Amino acid sequence: MTWFSDPKEGIEIKRLLGMLSNPDLKKRNQAAREFLKLGEKGASALVATLETQDNDLRELVARILIRLGNKALPALHNTLSESSLNKQDEVIEILGEMKGKEVLEVLFQVLKNSEYRQRILAAKMLAKIGDRQATPQLLVALSDSDPDVRIAAVIALGKFRDPETYLNIVDLLSDVEINVRLAAVKVLGEIKAPSTIPYLVDALQDSFWGYDKNNAIQTLVNVIASFGKNALSELSKAMKSKDPNVRRYAISLLRPLREPQMMGALEMAFYDTNYDVAENALAALLEFGEGALPIIAKALVTPNEWLREKSVWGLGEIGGEQATIYLLEMLGDEADSVRKEAISSLKKLKDPHALPTLRAIASARDNREISRLARQAIAAIEAP
Numbered sequence: 001m002t003w004f005s006d007p008k009e010g011i012e013i014k015r016l017l018g019m020l021s022n023p024d025l026k027k028r029n030q031a032a033r034e035f036l037k038l039g040e041k042g043a044s045a046l047v048a049t050l051e052t053q054d055n056d057l058r059e060l061v062a063r064i065l066i067r068l069g070n071k072a073l074p075a076l077h078n079t080l081s082e083s084s085l086n087k088q089d090e091v092i093e094i095l096g097e098m099k100g101k102e103v104l105e106v107l108f109q110v111l112k113n114s115e116y117r118q119r120i121l122a123a124k125m126l127a128k129i130g131d132r133q134a135t136p137q138l139l140v141a142l143s144d145s146d147p148d149v150r151i152a153a154v155i156a157l158g159k160f161r162d163p164e165t166y167l168n169i170v171d172l173l174s175d176v177e178i179n180v181r182l183a184a185v186k187v188l189g190e191i192k193a194p195s196t197i198p199y200l201v202d203a204l205q206d207s208f209w210g211y212d213k214n215n216a217i218q219t220l221v222n223v224i225a226s227f228g229k230n231a232l233s234e235l236s237k238a239m240k241s242k243d244p245n246v247r248r249y250a251i252s253l254l255r256p257l258r259e260p261q262m263m264g265a266l267e268m269a270f271y272d273t274n275y276d277v278a279e280n281a282l283a284a285l286l287e288f289g290e291g292a293l294p295i296i297a298k299a300l301v302t303p304n305e306w307l308r309e310k311s312v313w314g315l316g317e318i319g320g321e322q323a324t325i326y327l328l329e330m331l332g333d334e335a336d337s338v339r340k341e342a343i344s345s346l347k348k349l350k351d352p353h354a355l356p357t358l359r360a361i362a363s364a365r366d367n368r369e370i371s372r373l374a375r376q377a378i379a380a381i382e383a384p
Contacts, residue, residue, distance in 0.1 A: 316345025
C-alpha cells in the first residue's frame with residue numbers, strides 16, 4: 001500500500017515500520033517517537049499494520065494510534081468502511097481508548113453499522129469512554145433489532161446512572177428475549193434507584209420470567225431482594241396478587257426483612273387457599289420467633305387439618321415453654337396427622353415436661369402407630 005506521494009516519505013515509513021518489530025527496545029521506542037512526530041502522515045501506515053499476525057506489534061501500534069488521538073482519527077475512520085471485520089474490531093477498540101467529540105461521532109456512526117458485532121462493540125466502547133453525550137444514541141440502540149446490541153446498550157446506559165434513562169431501561173423488562181430482560185434487571189440492580197422498584201415487582205406478574213431454564217426469575221427475585229426494606233411497600237401490594245406465584249415470591253422476599261408491621265398480612269397469607277403460599281407465609285412468620293405464637297395458636301383450632309398440622313410443626317420450630325403447652329394440647333387432636341406432628345415436635349424440643357403425657361399415650365393400645373411414635377419421642381427426650 002502507498003501511504004505517501006513523496007517516495008522518500010514512503011521509504012522512511014517502511015523503515016520505521018520495520019523498527020517497530022525490532023527486538024531492540026530502544027529502536028522500537030525510537031520508531032514510536034518518530035511516528036508521533038509524523039502525526040496524521042504516519043497514521044494510515046500504522047492502521048494498515050493492524051492486520052499483522054504479530055500480537056506484540058499490533059499492541060504497540062494500537063498504543064501509538066491512541067497517543068496520536070485525533071491525528072489518527074481520519075485513518076481510523078476510513079478503515080471502518082474499507083477493511084475486514086476483524087480489523088474493524090481492532091479499530092473500534094482503539095477508538096474506545098480515545099476521547100473527544102470527534103471520536104464519539106465516529107462511534108455513533110458505527111452504532112448504526114449494518115454489522116451487529118460492530119454495533120455491539122461500539123456500545124461497549126461508548127460505555128468505556130463514559131461520556132454522557134452518548135446517551136441519546138444508546139437510547140436509540142435499546143430498540144436495535146439484535147438482542148446483543150440491546151444488551152450492550154443497556155449495560156452502557158447503566159454506567160451513566162442517568163435517572164432520565166431509567167424508564168427506558170425498565171422497558172426492557174418486557175423484552176421478547178429473556179437475555180435482554182436479564183441484562184436490564186441486572187443493570188437496575190446495580191443502579192439501585194428506588195423509583196424502579198414498582199416496575200421490578202410488577203415484572204413478577206409476567207410468567208415469561210419463569211420459562212427460562214437458567215432460572216431467570218431467581219435473578220429478578222434476587223435484584224428485588226437487594227433493595228431491602230425499600231421494597232416493603234410494593235411487596236405488600238404484591239401479596240394481594242391474583243397469581244399465587246407472585247404472592248409466594250412476595251412472601252419469600254418479605255421473610256428476611258422481619259418487619260413486624262407485615263405480621264398481619266402474613267397471618268392472612270397463612271390461610272391462603274394455595275398451600276405453597278401458606279407454607280411460605282408460615283416460614284416468614286417463624287422468623288419472628290415467639291412473637292408469632294399468638295398467630296399460630298389461632299390456627300390450631302381451624303377446621304383445616306393441613307393448617308393445624310403445619311401450625312404444630314411451626315411450634316416445634318419456635319420452641320419454648322408456651323410452645324410445649326400448645327403441643328401437649330394438640331396431642332388430643334382428632335386427626336392422626338396432627339397428633340403425629342405434635343409428637344415429632346415434642347421429640348425435637350426434648351422438653352421433659354412432655355414426658356407424663358407421652359408415657360400415657362405410649363402405654364395406650366388404641367392406636368399402635370401413635371403409641372410407637374410416643375415411645376420414640378420419650379427415648380429421644382430421656383437420652384443424654
